[in-house]
Amino acid sequence: MAKRKRLDEDAEQVAVYLTPTEKLVMDVIAGRRKKRHEERTSPSEIVADALWKVLTESEGIAKEKIQELLAVQSDVVQADKEGPNNLKVFPKN
Numbered sequence: 001m002a003k004r005k006r007l008d009e010d011a012e013q014v015a016v017y018l019t020p021t022e023k024l025v026m027d028v029i030a031g032r033r034k035k036r037h038e039e040r041t042s043p044s045e046i047v048a049d050a051l052w053k054v055l056t057e058s059e060g061i062a063k064e065k066i067q068e069l070l071a072v073q074s075d076v077v078q079a080d081k082e083g084p085n086n087l088k089v090f091p092k093n
Contacts, residue, residue, distance in 0.1 A: 007044060016047065 018026065026043055033041045040049060055061050 006039065006042060011044070 026046055029046050030041045030043070033046075040046070052063065055066065056063060
């Protein structure tokens with residue numbers, strides 16, 4: 001039976017450096033989640049969960065606010081791809 005893909009389609013790979021103690025913490029969290037039969041046991045999922053927890057609880061920013069910012073950023077990127085609006089294309093003779 002094939003493993004189900006658990007990462008979002010738009011997920012990007014990033015490098016995160018951990019000390020041996022931090023790696024052990026990650027392993028403990030993964031082990032405890034597996035023991036509870038939770039699905040989010042991969043390092044990527046654990047880090048993502050921790051980031052959201054810090055953002056919402058420590059920084060006081062709602063997840064919806066980040067999703068709004070992402071939508072605005074997506075619109076800006078799309079506009080950049082379309083090019084500037086003040087260019088005129090001249091026909092070739």
